[in-house]
Amino acid sequence: VSRPDPEWTPAAVLEALLSGELTRDRALAALRGCYTEDLGFARIDHDRAHRRGFPEVVFGPGKTPAQVREIFLRLAARNPNVLCTRTAPDAARAVLAELPEAELDAETGLLWTWRDREVRGVGEVLVLSAGTSDGVVAREALLCARIMGNQAELVADVGVAGLHRLLGELERIRAARVLIVVAGLDAALPSVVAGLVDRPVIAVPTSVGYGTAAGGIAALLSALNACASGVTTVNIDNGFGAARAATLMNRP
Amino acid sequence: VSRPDPEWTPAAVLEALLSGELTRDRALAALRGCYTEDLGFARIDHDRAHRRGFPEVVFGPGKTPAQVREIFLRLAARNPNVLCTRTAPDAARAVLAELPEAELDAETGLLWTWRDREVRGVGEVLVLSAGTSDGVVAREALLCARIMGNQAELVADVGVAGLHRLLGELERIRAARVLIVVAGLDAALPSVVAGLVDRPVIAVPTSVGYGTAAGGIAALLSALNACASGVTTVNIDNGFGAARAATLMNRP
Amino acid sequence: VSRPDPEWTPAAVLEALLSGELTRDRALAALRGCYTEDLGFARIDHDRAHRRGFPEVVFGPGKTPAQVREIFLRLAARNPNVLCTRTAPDAARAVLAELPEAELDAETGLLWTWRDREVRGVGEVLVLSAGTSDGVVAREALLCARIMGNQAELVADVGVAGLHRLLGELERIRAARVLIVVAGLDAALPSVVAGLVDRPVIAVPTSVGYGTAAGGIAALLSALNACASGVTTVNIDNGFGAARAATLMNRP
Amino acid sequence: VSRPDPEWTPAAVLEALLSGELTRDRALAALRGCYTEDLGFARIDHDRAHRRGFPEVVFGPGKTPAQVREIFLRLAARNPNVLCTRTAPDAARAVLAELPEAELDAETGLLWTWRDREVRGVGEVLVLSAGTSDGVVAREALLCARIMGNQAELVADVGVAGLHRLLGELERIRAARVLIVVAGLDAALPSVVAGLVDRPVIAVPTSVGYGTAAGGIAALLSALNACASGVTTVNIDNGFGAARAATLMNRP
Amino acid sequence: VSRPDPEWTPAAVLEALLSGELTRDRALAALRGCYTEDLGFARIDHDRAHRRGFPEVVFGPGKTPAQVREIFLRLAARNPNVLCTRTAPDAARAVLAELPEAELDAETGLLWTWRDREVRGVGEVLVLSAGTSDGVVAREALLCARIMGNQAELVADVGVAGLHRLLGELERIRAARVLIVVAGLDAALPSVVAGLVDRPVIAVPTSVGYGTAAGGIAALLSALNACASGVTTVNIDNGFGAARAATLMNRP
Amino acid sequence: VSRPDPEWTPAAVLEALLSGELTRDRALAALRGCYTEDLGFARIDHDRAHRRGFPEVVFGPGKTPAQVREIFLRLAARNPNVLCTRTAPDAARAVLAELPEAELDAETGLLWTWRDREVRGVGEVLVLSAGTSDGVVAREALLCARIMGNQAELVADVGVAGLHRLLGELERIRAARVLIVVAGLDAALPSVVAGLVDRPVIAVPTSVGYGTAAGGIAALLSALNACASGVTTVNIDNGFGAARAATLMNRP
Amino acid sequence: VSRPDPEWTPAAVLEALLSGELTRDRALAALRGCYTEDLGFARIDHDRAHRRGFPEVVFGPGKTPAQVREIFLRLAARNPNVLCTRTAPDAARAVLAELPEAELDAETGLLWTWRDREVRGVGEVLVLSAGTSDGVVAREALLCARIMGNQAELVADVGVAGLHRLLGELERIRAARVLIVVAGLDAALPSVVAGLVDRPVIAVPTSVGYGTAAGGIAALLSALNACASGVTTVNIDNGFGAARAATLMNRP
Amino acid sequence: VSRPDPEWTPAAVLEALLSGELTRDRALAALRGCYTEDLGFARIDHDRAHRRGFPEVVFGPGKTPAQVREIFLRLAARNPNVLCTRTAPDAARAVLAELPEAELDAETGLLWTWRDREVRGVGEVLVLSAGTSDGVVAREALLCARIMGNQAELVADVGVAGLHRLLGELERIRAARVLIVVAGLDAALPSVVAGLVDRPVIAVPTSVGYGTAAGGIAALLSALNACASGVTTVNIDNGFGAARAATLMNRP
Numbered sequence A, B, C, D, E, F, G, H: 001v002s003r004p005d006p007e008w009t010p011a012a013v014l015e016a017l018l019s020g021e022l023t024r025d026r027a028l029a030a031l032r033g034c035y036t037e038d039l040g041f042a043r044i045d046h047d048r049a050h051r052r053g054f055p056e057v058v059f060g061p062g063k064t065p066a067q068v069r070e071i072f073l074r075l076a077a078r079n080p081n082v083l084c085t086r087t088a089p090d091a092a093r094a095v096l097a098e099l100p101e102a103e104l105d106a107e108t109g110l111l112w113t114w115r116d117r118e119v120r121g122v123g124e125v126l127v128l129s130a131g132t133s134d135g136v137v138a139r140e141a142l143l144c145a146r147i148m149g150n151q152a153e154l155v156a157d158v159g160v161a162g163l164h165r166l167l168g169e170l171e172r173i174r175a176a177r178v179l180i181v182v183a184g185l186d187a188a189l190p191s192v193v194a195g196l197v198d199r200p201v202i203a204v205p206t207s208v209g210y211g212t213a214a215g216g217i218a219a220l221l222s223a224l225n226a227c228a229s230g231v232t233t234v235n236i237d238n239g240f241g242a243a244r245a246a247t248l249m250n251r252p
Helices: A010-018 A024-035 A048-052 A065-076 A089-098 A132-147 A160-167 A170-175 A189-194 A217-224 A239-249 B010-018 B024-035 B048-052 B065-076 B089-098 B132-147 B160-167 B170-175 B189-194 B217-224 B239-249 C010-018 C024-035 C048-052 C065-076 C089-098 C132-147 C160-167 C170-175 C189-194 C217-224 C239-249 D010-018 D024-035 D048-052 D065-076 D089-098 D132-147 D160-167 D170-175 D189-194 D217-224 D239-249 E010-018 E024-035 E048-052 E065-076 E089-098 E132-147 E160-167 E170-175 E189-194 E217-224 E239-249 F010-018 F024-035 F048-052 F065-076 F089-098 F132-147 F160-167 F170-175 F189-194 F217-224 F239-249 G010-018 G024-035 G048-052 G065-076 G089-098 G132-147 G160-167 G170-175 G189-194 G217-224 G239-249 H010-018 H024-035 H048-052 H065-076 H089-098 H132-147 H160-167 H170-175 H189-194 H217-224 H239-249
Strands: A036-038 A043-045 A081-085 A103-105 A110-114 A124-129 A151-155 A178-183 A201-205 A231-233 B036-038 B043-045 B081-085 B103-105 B110-114 B124-129 B151-155 B178-183 B201-205 B231-233 C036-038 C043-045 C081-085 C103-105 C110-114 C124-129 C151-155 C178-183 C201-205 C231-233 D036-038 D043-045 D081-085 D103-105 D110-114 D124-129 D151-155 D178-183 D201-205 D231-233 E036-038 E043-045 E081-085 E103-105 E110-114 E124-129 E151-155 E178-183 E201-205 E231-233 F036-038 F043-045 F081-085 F103-105 F110-114 F124-129 F151-155 F178-183 F201-205 F231-233 G036-038 G043-045 G081-085 G103-105 G110-114 G124-129 G151-155 G178-183 G201-205 G231-233 H036-038 H043-045 H081-085 H103-105 H110-114 H124-129 H151-155 H178-183 H201-205 H231-233
Touching (some): A010 A024, A024 A036, A043 A065, A043 G160, A081 A132, A110 A132, A124 A132, A124 A170, A124 A239, A132 A151, A132 A178, A132 A201, A132 A239, A160 A170, A160 A189, A160 C189, A160 D036, A160 D043, A178 A189, A178 A239, A189 A201, A189 A231, A189 C160, A201 A217, A201 A239, A217 A231, A217 C217, A231 B231, A231 B239, A239 B231, B010 B024, B024 B036, B043 B065, B043 C160, B065 B081, B065 B089, B081 B132, B089 B110, B110 B132, B124 B170, B124 B239, B132 B151, B132 B178, B132 B239, B151 B170, B160 B170, B160 F043, B178 B189, B178 B217, B178 B239, B189 B201, B189 B217, B189 B231, B189 G160, B201 B239, B217 G217, C010 C024, C024 C036, C043 C065, C065 C081, C065 C089, C065 E132, C081 C089, C081 C132, C089 C110, C110 C132, C124 C132, C124 C170, C132 C151, C132 C178, C132 C239, C151 C170, C160 C170, C178 C189, C178 C217, C189 C217, C189 C231, C201 C217, C201 C239, C231 D231, C231 D239, C239 D231, D010 D024, D024 D036, D065 D081, D081 D089, D089 D110, D110 D132, D124 D132, D124 D170, D132 D151, D132 D178, D132 D201, D151 D170, D160 D170, D160 D189, D160 E189, D160 H036, D178 D189, D178 D239, D189 D231, D189 E160, D201 D217, D201 D239, D217 D231, D217 E217, E036 F160, E065 E081, E065 E089, E081 E132, E089 E110, E110 E132, E124 E132, E124 E170, E124 E239, E132 E151, E132 E201, E132 E239, E151 E170, E160 E170, E160 E189, E178 E189, E178 E239, E189 E201, E189 E217, E189 E231, E201 E217, E201 E239, E217 E231, E231 H231, E231 H239, E239 H231, F010 F024, F024 F036, F043 F065, F065 F081, F065 F089, F081 F132, F089 F110, F110 F132, F124 F132, F124 F170, F124 F239, F132 F178, F132 F201, F132 F239, F151 F170, F160 F170, F160 F189, F160 H189, F178 F189, F178 F217, F178 F239, F189 F217, F189 H160, F201 F217, F217 F231, F217 H217, F231 G231, F231 G239, F239 G231, G010 G024, G024 G036, G043 G065, G043 H160, G065 G081, G065 H132, G081 G132, G089 G110, G110 G132, G124 G132, G124 G170, G124 G239, G132 G151, G132 G178, G132 G239, G151 G170, G160 G170, G160 G189, G178 G189, G178 G217, G178 G239, G189 G201, G189 G217, G189 G231, G201 G239, G217 G231, H010 H024, H024 H036, H043 H065, H065 H081, H065 H089, H081 H132, H089 H110, H110 H132, H124 H132, H124 H170, H124 H239, H132 H151, H132 H178, H132 H201, H132 H239, H151 H170, H160 H189, H178 H217, H178 H239, H189 H201, H189 H217, H189 H231, H201 H217, H201 H239, H217 H231
Parallel strands (some): A124 A151, A124 A178, B124 B151, B201 B231, C124 C178, C178 C201, C201 C231, D124 D151, D124 D178, D178 D201, D201 D231, E124 E151, E124 E178, E178 E201, E201 E231, F124 F178, F201 F231, G124 G151, G178 G201, G201 G231, H124 H151, H124 H178, H178 H201, H201 H231
Antiparallel strands (some): A036 A043, A081 A110, A103 A110, B081 B110, B103 B110, C036 C043, C081 C110, C103 C110, D036 D043, D081 D110, D103 D110, E036 E043, E081 E110, E103 E110, F036 F043, F081 F110, F103 F110, G036 G043, H036 H043, H081 H110, H103 H110
16 A cells, blocks of 8 residues: 555545455554554554544653654644644754744744634634733633634733723623633632623633742632632643633534 | 512613603612612622623522521522522521522532523533542532523443443433533543543532542642643532533533 | 739839839839739730730630630720630630620620720721621621721622622722721632722631632632732731731821 | 823823814823723733822733833833832843833842832831841832832841840831831741831741742741731732832821 | 569569579560560550650550550559540540549640659750640640659740740740740741750640641741751640650750 | 343343343343443442452442442342442441341441452451551451452551561561551651562551641651652552552452 | 672671681671671662562662762672662763663663563563653653563553543553553543553652643542552652562562 | 950950940940841841850851851851851852861851860760761751761661661660751651650751652651651751751750
């Protein structure tokens, strides 16, 4: 079989089996490869896009540049949009050398291909940040939400220390379908926002601050105990996770 | 004006003003009462149903029976469905003495009126519990989800210690629109479920267990660090909060 | 010397020495008693009212009824206003049996004499509570502030889940000289209030809630990391401590 | 309209509207700019000086040099005194290149303009430090208090391990109107100082030390549980926050 | 051999072997019993008084009344002074029924026999308590120190909120050979005391207080980070442990 | 089919299908029941004994007496040995009323049937306890190990405060195949034991003690950081879990 | 005696004594050296291989290169297989310069000699990793298990986010005798694996992740509270410890 | 007065006053300087050697090289032995440039002058370390104990994983008057040592290890909960503090 591996989809395999292009044994092997690809150090889940609506997202830390490159390329061979979070610079270089169409956002370490730009979400995903210092995490959420097929926008620096900044954007906030609220320190913003809308609010606590704020535990506990109900939360600084959840909430 | 307070909606007030039934001063006072009702110890937010899709939910603990009764009755005077969580038995009795149509679930302490039974959610909210001991929290989520206008069902005791129990319900799980996964101990279930579906998964960590499990911190941390992305979490044992968030995600 | 102990003030002692009413030795002993009274299990600091503006406040827990009674009576013998916090019922009964003029607030366990009702503070101490369930702690702050010589008022249940409740009281809030903000759960209220005023805000985190809220750590961390600057905080549930600090801030 | 933005105050706008210098639309836009200035990554709260007595203070960490420069310059265009805390060296250079009148304190990272040097506080803000190693935080508190319009002084290294050092300064301590007590390790100093005065004491726990002291949690807990009442606390190492609160307490 | 077990000391066994009173086998068994006595649920260490200067001290919690009684009686059969800490009332009754000479202190739960009242320590062990509420723990330390052969005294309620109370006892404090300082809340007292003496200071943090004080962690961290060097600490509320350590420090 | 459900094993079902006793549909239903039994509130995993060597063990807390009874009876219908841990007294009574052969250990709350008493383990499981107060947890481990088919013994009260007690049992300790070491406080025993043997050591930290010991975190951390390698640990007070793991290690 | 120290085994010493090659004094000294070797900074336990089945394993951190070299060489003089974990590069160079046969794995910092390659374990030790980022810890476990005499293999990247990856290896997993499961984040894998096998499962929580995952506490708590019984755990990132325990479980 | 400041002792001042060498004013100033020396950033406590038996010890971290140099020189002008802990290299260089007789131990960062080498302690202070990696902390304790006037020795690497190493030194251990036991990981050594002696044992938990050991909390909790009574503890890694306390315990 001379066709490159990634071209074998389950349907193509069955067709080739029936047409005699593939023997039973080769068909079985090809089928197995449609679902899982074992690189020794990694076992790529090629079924994930089908099962979950978006392919496996690579988590950069703890992987060598060679590992990141290999996993990214294999995923890019079969999926239009591929994402790697918190990519180390040398790992990004390793991928870009092989796949010049990939893009890197240096501030967040996001690395991606974005070939399929169709918007599939039913409404807007709106990312709010409490302060300028929360900007990197908010940016990660924004970029991920877009690459995953949402119309997404950012409203920056509307923390509650100056309520009029937030209230001045009330119309946009009420028009969104899913809200991602990125906040550090005491993370009072998710509560205040949730009290104003009838759409899901995802809190992203950040590790901004010092003393008891550093690490983001204060912000996380605020999010978990938001006095306005309907807030759910993700891990500290996890902009990607919020975007992933928002995408699922925004599906038709 | 002989009409009882709760009958004044903002629209009714304006109409009565134009018709001369109300003077300007009385109209202003009536308008104010449409939005907030000050009981001294409590300031009821009568605008909340309009703003957020469901009226203020009473949090039982820390309130005297008289306070719970008063707040509950005032809310029930203006809203078809009213909810009080973790109601103490004597507080529940105080409400039921005045409002026999209210219902109490003794196991969870939920107290409610449920006059408007229309289902407004677009899909099913499915509550999964990892073990029988997580049952009370799962039940709180289930009942709240229903009273808030969702079609909701429960699949109990499908923890990962016996994977076939979970996999045997795969079809139902994949058909749900929002999943609430209630789990204590190591809370491995949210990750496993999220890995199988393309819908939002809300984790509810429970305080089931002893030693390092008691208090639910172990389960909470698992939910925050779920290796399958797209999971968001609420506070420990907060079945109500999960149902509230699910309702928002399930809106048309 | 037949005069009862409490009548000896330092000035009276010196006068009696000069007039020959007291010998040197008796004067020295009387002087010592002006500053400290040793009951064996307690060493009352009778100089405190002079040094700090209010006499020693008795902390009820961990003391036997007999100890509370003895300390309270000794203080009441020399000071117009005496305060005991978190008094156990049997300790309160022991005091009231001897000193019927004392008053007990059963909800908070505050026990006091309030003979000197002059208002000495320069402005109003305003206590705000986020929810009805924070009421006991707010009440402790309110009562203590009054007994310590302040004009003090309470605005209850203005948590941020319904911002219009808070904004509806903006005028009163801006008129206060010191603000005590009592809040549990995510304690978003201190930040929001501090962002609106140019007066000191003292946060009192409460242990209201369950899961990660119980114990009040979430609320405490919010107070410490309030995104609006100028907030200082006291210990969880410490309404008395906030009133004490507010009194010092409110002095001429 | 050729006048630079910062010259538009709300009063000037209304006047220009009446005089015909501005149309209604331009007046509305100019008014909006009086209160909030949106830089995309930041939303400056120009109303804060009016509302809270001092303009927004820039928090350095997590912002790029370009962001710090931009925000600082916009604030300096409208306010005499501007402050940035924990400024990174390259961010400070970026500001100083544009605004040579600004000053940097290298030890604390404070960056400021201090055009209005009028003292507005009614008494002295006295900063006490327990040890020489607490010096940087004490210095931040001292400088901020001065720039915010207080007469402020420092008494260094008076920790309780040698009580005579503290008692030797008793007169100065009792003369102050607000006391900021900066202490790491076991932070015994706030309690001892508060026991001696009838003015508010703000504790600033520091992260000085190692083992269980590092991070400042031990000192923070001491401050929260000070056995002398009337102590309030701010976050660990937060000299700025203490100065901000002291300024509010020191207002006429 | 008709002599009761406890009469066999190692020396008596050897003598009886040489005199022919015991065979080799019985001598071996008797010797074994000199060092360890196996009750099935407990293995009493009869060598401890010889090795460590005081016999095994029974820890009351978690043992049934029958277990406490049995262990206590076996120890009392061979040692003049025996101690059980935190004895439950029914366990104390079980012992007292068999051994009427034993004494119980109801406040602390200490149960003891004190036949040998010789003072062996070289100086005074002085117990200081910060507040009356620390009294139970201070009392445990005082009683244990006496029963273990020390001259021991208590100076109660000398916390730093009123320094003159402490300074008024300076002479006694400086005369002691070992100081046990019992303090809850911020536990500032150990530092202040250690700064005044040249003898070892043992801190006993107590769980007095509420909010972040409850549990005694705040006090423990203060003790570990005492800014005056030379302080060592024991576990929270562990008055017995402090007395045990003080006894070892007070040996000739 | 009149045969009671529990008699259907997978093999019996297939045989009955082939013999015509069962139709295909009834065979499918019977097969499903061999693996999982859905009681609504619980989903019993009847395959577990086959898969894991011992049937599902019921965790008592959080279940109603009726739930415990139902689950226990269903398990006992198919398995010779059934176990419920931490059974509440009323739940135990509910089971015993239906199944008089069951046995309850009141101290630990273990409830069991033990019909199959064959010893299957290849060597001895030896349970060591550091102190008499660790006895309840040690007993849970001992009983569970026996009911799961091991020869198991207990050596009580051999904590390191008197090393000769431990060293006196060295021979028995070295002869065991798996060691379960139950210890609270500083849990020094697992390290010392592991340093002496070449067999696996399972540490069970207990919540014995007060102050920083209470809850068992101190003991757990000791177990995790045992300086002798080869120690693994289970949750605090989890005697059952240790016995379960020991059983797996002791299989042929 | 000219024979180098390491040649003296206890048996050789006794023989030399009897043959007259050694005097009594030299024999005593040689015997002492068989068991312990005192290097001043270290006291090597040469009896450990005999007592525990494998010689002392050197813990690299906190030791100077000279110390590591000396200890390693002394151990290698008497034992075929020697291991040092987390070796710093300069310490490794110091050893390799003297002992070129030693091998270093740069990724893990393992340094070893592996002269005796006989497999002594009775079955396979199978190491599973949840993700590629857990690879370093899994590799440490794998290499250690092999050097300690086990047949050991690795199955990488089978986390539960894609269950089919795990289920595809079920046969290998069920065939193993001991399973080491390496997982970070929510560490759901140990529970799922333990639910499928009847062999001991050792969990190794890793510090992979960020926010609340960093440090590995989330993963550790999951392992301790695994809902499938029979899991024991080792310290975070402790691949070596898991291999050591697995070796003991895998002995005949 | 031409005599350099440090020559003025209180006695010399009084003598000079009486002899007319000093006026009253100069005598008062000189007296003040005998007790406290104010450097602006530091307030040296020159009375400490008299009061506490050893002069103030400088804590290096958080001080600039110039500050360390100045404080060290002032202390060295009046005291024979001066100590600075955790001195940064540049601070040490600054002191050594001025005071070549000072000595630096690079491993621990201790810097000292040691002119008075008389041994004043009544017995031996014995420092035990559990492992070679605890060496730096043990060395700090050893050096400090010697410079403070004790005969002190070190017994290294006697952790409980190989009990014979410890038991082989039993005679030396029992002969010591004070024992300092330095241990990381599970810190089992203090318990075992305390169980063998009748002298005070000071535990120094160290931050050796990784995972849950890092930071030394596990070791600290073990020390606080030592099952052998009579152990007191100091902060993590605080070798100096242990030596200071041992010196006080070792005084005649």
